[in-house]
Amino acid sequence: MNTNGKREMVMEWYDSYYDDIYRFILYMFGDRQLCEDFVHDTFVRAYTAMDRFDQRSSVKTWLFSIAKHVVLDEIRKRKRRKLVPIEKEFLSTFNVEQLIENKEAIQQLVNHIQLLKPNYRIVIILRKVEECSIKEIAEVLEWSETKVRKTLSRAVLLLRKMNQVDEGGGKGEQTR
Amino acid sequence: MSKHDDDQWKQLQQVKSTSQEKEQIRQRVWQSMQSEIINKKPERFFHWQGIATACLIILICGSFLGFIFQNTGEQNAEHPTIDYRQFSWEIENIYTEQAEDSLEIYKEKQDMPVGTIKEVSGEEMESITTQSPMFVEKELENFPYPITMYIEHVKMMDTALRYHFFIPNDEKWIYFTFDYPKLEYAEIFHAMSTIKFNDKKPYIHNHQLYVNHGYGTMLFPTGLTPYSITLYKEIYHGLAYSNKAYSSYIEAIEATGLWKKVASNGGRHTFISLDGNQEVSITWHGNEIIYELGYPNREE
Structure with a gap:
């Protein structure tokens, strides 16, 4: 495929999967400004890596795996630089105004997702928000389906516990 | 998870960015692909089998280097810092x-x-x-x-x-x-x-220069002085166009292949971006050029 063809292909992917990638990155970080940059980086990386896309997985799954690398790279960078823990910094900037119903509970859920380990976050967002199948998540993470199921179950359990603690007025469990 | 929990996940699924954000990122992605500066990694230029060839070339060219250096002083004098x-x-x-x-x-x-x-x-x-x-x-x-x-x-x-x-x-x-x-x-x-x-x-270039503003793909002539810039209207002064120069400008926009002219009325030309998300009407009056910007698919 020539260069123009590749660019047009990426823009087609952009039109089809922008919302999915945007939401995935948004809930990984909880910050809209960063989200813009990482969505950009995801599609640009897709362009540079297109020749290596072997089409064994779907385009959507492949894009999620690129987005996963983009967000994990950023999390690692921040840890190395010993910056303010990523989740705490981003929580205050997340805006749930567009969610009409049950704002507080939704904000709490988003906050709780940010407290999970990065891999737990990836699994729960892909499953619960993006409604990916276990097989698709396994492809994104390059894990076995069994490992995905176990991680998902732990992540769900942790979110429930956090919810219970919050409802009881206690302090949320730190999982990082 | 309970039905209550499921409802919360459903609500998270409904979150979307605005179409304006989407378009802005789209333009950035397009611009980055065009410039192709993205995370360029230096290619491994020297492979083992290439090293011998490189050495041979250096040896052959070596004899010419002295001659080149002899002339360098003179050339520097012609191109001062x-x-x-x-x-x-x-x-x-x-x-x-x-x-x-x-x-x-x-x-x-x-x-x-x-x-x-x-x-x-x-x-x-x-x-x-x-x-x-x-x-x-x-x-x-x-x-x-x-x-x-x-x-x-x-x-x-x-x-x-x-x-x-x-x-x-x-x-x-x-x-x-x-x-x-x-x-x-x-x-x-x-x-x-x-x-x-x-x-x-x-x-000194004998023709008008054109540039893009920011991540946008619309062409703008250089030499403009901003008079009034708002979200939907930009007015510039300072460029005394002739009819011929203005026609050349309109042709240059069409030649990018990124904008389609959809209407022309005297000195006013309307373009729409290929993805249909942006509309720009350009009007020229003597020393003033006006850009009216519209976003047909944007949710207000």
Whole structure:
């Protein structure tokens, strides 16, 4: 495929999967400004890596795996630089105004997702928000389906516990 | 999970960005792909089998090097180093002040600098361009001097984009930065398209130069002076077009292949972007050129 063809292909992917990638990155970080940059980086990386896309997985799954690398790279960078823990910094900037119903509970859920380990976050967002199948998540993470199921179950359990603690007025469990 | 929990996940599924955000990122992605500066990794140039060939070439060429060096002194005399502090440009209301190891660029009535000028080495240039989030890299053709432009995405209260311009100067680079929106795009390009160093005669191009503003794909002529800039309307002065020059401009926009002309009425031409998300009507009256901007698919 020539260069123009590749660019047009990426823009087609952009039109089809922008919302999915945007939401995935948004809930990984909880910050809209960063989200813009990482969505950009995801599609640009897709362009540079297109020749290596072997089409064994779907385009959507492949894009999620690129987005996963983009967000994990950023999390690692921040840890190395010993910056303010990523989740705490981003929580205050997340805006749930567009969610009409049950704002507080939704904000709490988003906050709780940010407290999970990065891999737990990836699994729960892909499953619960993006409604990916276990097989698709396994492809994104390059894990076995069994490992995905176990991680998902732990992540769900942790979110429930956090919810219970919050409802009881206690302090949320730190999982990082 | 309970039904209550499921409802919360459903609500998270409904979150979307605005179509304006989507379009902005789209343009950035497109621009980055065009400039192809994305995470370029140096290719492994020397393979083992290539090293022997390279050595042989060096040996053969070695005898010619002495001859070349003999003439270097004379050539340097013809191309003296430019003193970057000695220059002029045609833009009004922009002036420089000497700082410690650079010049700071100021706009009248603004307290903070809007840019800087200094000389940097090749290593410093490399460091600037690789360590900042640059989303556009472009060689500016037909400008007064060879110029490499980078656009950095900046997240500061008063700066959204930082333009970096590098002009080769012997073995170093004259390095300009300008902050948008402290200066409008048109002002930045007006400065760089009219710059003239005292030590080196500039190249004068006999045709109008066109540039993109920010990450956009619409062409704008250089030499514009912003008169009024709002979200939906931009008015510029300062470019006395002839009918022929204006027609050439309209043709140049069509020639990009990124905009389709959908209406023409006298001096007013309406273009729509290929993806249909942006509409621009351009009207020219003597010394004034007006851009009316519309976003047909944007949710208000």
